[in-house]
Amino acid sequence: MKKVVIVGGGTGGTITANILARKVSREAEITLISNTPQHIYQPGFLYRALGEIIDESEIIREERKLVNKRVKLVIDEAVKIDIQNRMVDLMSGKKLEYDYLVISTGSRIVPEEVPGYEVSYHFYSLEGARKLHEALERFKEGVVAVGIGGIPYKCPPAPAEFCCLLDYYFTKRGIRDKVEIHYLSPLPRTFPHEAVAEAITEMMEKKGIHWHPMFNIESVDPEKKIVNSLEGESLRFDLLVMVPPHRGAEVVEKSGIGVDGGWIPVDKYTLQYKDYSEVYAIGDATNLPVSKSGAAAHFEGKIVADRITSEITGHEPRAKYDGRVLCFCDAGFRKAIYMDFNYENPPKKPRFSYIWYLGKQLVNRFYWSLILSGLV
Amino acid sequence: MSSGEYKVDKVVDARGSHCPGPLMELIKAIKNVQVGQVVAVYSTDSGSKTDIPLWVKKAGHELIGVYDRGGYTEFIVKKTH
Ligand SMILES: Cc1cc2nc3c(=O)[nH]c(=O)nc-3n(C[C@H](O)[C@H](O)[C@H](O)COP(=O)(O)OP(=O)(O)OC[C@H]3O[C@@H](n4cnc5c(N)ncnc54)[C@H](O)[C@@H]3O)c2cc1C
Numbered sequence: 001m002k003k004v005v006i007v008g009g010g011t012g013g014t015i016t017a018n019i020l021a022r023k024v025s026r027e028a029e030i031t032l033i034s035n036t037p038q039h040i041y042q043p044g045f046l047y048r049a050l051g052e053i054i055d056e057s058e059i060i061r062e063e064r065k066l067v068n069k070r071v072k073l074v075i076d077e078a079v080k081i082d083i084q085n086r087m088v089d090l091m092s093g094k095k096l097e098y099d100y101l102v103i104s105t106g107s108r109i110v111p112e113e114v115p116g117y118e119v120s121y122h123f124y125s126l127e128g129a130r131k132l133h134e135a136l137e138r139f140k141e142g143v144v145a146v147g148i149g150g151i152p153y154k155c156p157p158a159p160a161e162f163c164c165l166l167d168y169y170f171t172k173r174g175i176r177d178k179v180e181i182h183y184l185s186p187l188p189r190t191f192p193h194e195a196v197a198e199a200i201t202e203m204m205e206k207k208g209i210h211w212h213p214m215f216n217i218e219s220v221d222p223e224k225k226i227v228n229s230l231e232g233e234s235l236r237f238d239l240l241v242m243v244p245p246h247r248g249a250e251v252v253e254k255s256g257i258g259v260d261g262g263w264i265p266v267d268k269y270t271l272q273y274k275d276y277s278e279v280y281a282i283g284d285a286t287n288l289p290v291s292k293s294g295a296a297a298h299f300e301g302k303i304v305a306d307r308i309t310s311e312i313t314g315h316e317p318r319a320k321y322d323g324r325v326l327c328f329c330d331a332g333f334r335k336a337i338y339m340d341f342n343y344e345n346p347p348k349k350p351r352f353s354y355i356w357y358l359g360k361q362l363v364n365r366f367y368w369s370l371i372l373s374g375l376v
Numbered sequence: 377m378s379s380g381e382y383k384v385d386k387v388v389d390a391r392g393s394h395c396p397g398p399l400m401e402l403i404k405a406i407k408n409v410q411v412g413q414v415v416a417v418y419s420t421d422s423g424s425k426t427d428i429p430l431w432v433k434k435a436g437h438e439l440i441g442v443y444d445r446g447g448y449t450e451f452i453v454k455k456t457h
Contacts, residue, residue, distance in 0.1 A: 150407075151396070151400050151403050151404045151407070152396060152400065152404055156395050156396045156400070157395075186400065186403060187397070187399055187400065187427060187431070188399075188426070188427045188430045188431060189423070189427065191395070192393075192394065192395045192396055192397030192399070192400060192423075193394045193395060193397060193421070193423065194422070194423040196395075214430070214431055214434050214435070216403060216435075230435060231431075231434045231435050231436075232434075232436070260404065260405070260408040261404075261408065268389075268392070289388075289389070289390045289391075289392070289393035289396065289397075289398075289401050290393065290395075291395045291396055323392050325395065327395075339395075341394050341395075342392075343391070343392030343393075344392065346394045346421070347394055347395075
């Protein structure tokens, strides 16, 4: 029996484990290590912050119920990944040997890397989303600034999307005219790709959202309530929503396999780590120039499951990741945009429509079944 | 690795990146190198030719060169502070 170990039971790890269980559970033992018994649907944080989700059971499930019964799920923390000796050490003291390793440990947030962050809010954890919701409910008038405290971060359109949803939220509360919304964009545009930026800028202008080009947050003055950019500009705020800086998982940093903040360098097509053809990394954990998104983790997980299946069944692994990412961006008022692109094909200028809003609702709904099972 | 007369300390291959895109990859790289070090970014994004020079200027770093490499563009940037 070959041994496949997958570290991290989030989006990418769960999909990979479920596909492998269907394809090679006779030939291999598939172990999924997760440091939490729960699986949380992170895009739900945005809606939790805005009060559209109050019942958190909508976005939290038991991981055991989401993985194929042929997967050995181990609830434990990986504390060391020893690539030389093909071994993963767990917090409990157990050591797991592997023939194939998939690292899908995602990212972690480190707000404390921005001086003065204590007065800011965010929607990058459930706890953060709950606190932001309370702050929004208390908010009656003034300036809300939404900016980015460090690159890279998960889901690059999320802060722009959040601004549009804030417009919707304050409109519903009847106080939109008392609130100024400012989007601090790290780029000269509202979105990395020009064609998409054009559509988002038009939408922001229509909604009266002020946007500031090239404003990468460097520090916050908590007393004066001023946010400063590394490009030398400042803005006074009443409420600051700051995407916290992200780093790779601690185990990645401690095991010495991450670069530039704990991101694992992998081949952009095969997803293999350096010369270790038996070691793969997927999703947010990698150093690839693709967005840290559930969609990328999903497509990469399928490729890695396919490659490992080929190896175990004695075939040449041929599956290659083409850089595909797809993304829905909710603009409020039941309108959204949809983008689908890969390394070779950039996104086209999207159109805001009700259809894509429904598309986003469908993804939210089918995440637990169709997506995590790896059937789509 | 060297490009022209400059020693490049870090190469960022952002070819095929549409989101987060080459400029975000550059901002991340600049954060992770020392003052005085040089970063090379490879980009296939048509927007890079305007947005990379704009950001480098605004952030006060130095754009050492822009080279057409046939199929992609290479931007060489020095971290100055
Ligand atoms: C507000 C918000 C909105 C988003 N919206 C979208 C969207 O609309 N579309 C989209 O595609 N993506 C979206 N994302 C991003 C998406 O949620 C992530 O990119 C995706 O979950 C990444 O999957 P992953 O498997 O790489 O990591 P994760 O799903 O984060 O999973 C990593 C897992 O590894 C575990 N782990 C870490 N270290 C260890 C260890 N040492 N031992 C054991 N386990 C460990 C973690 O606990 C976690 O369960 C959003 C994210 C946020 C925060």
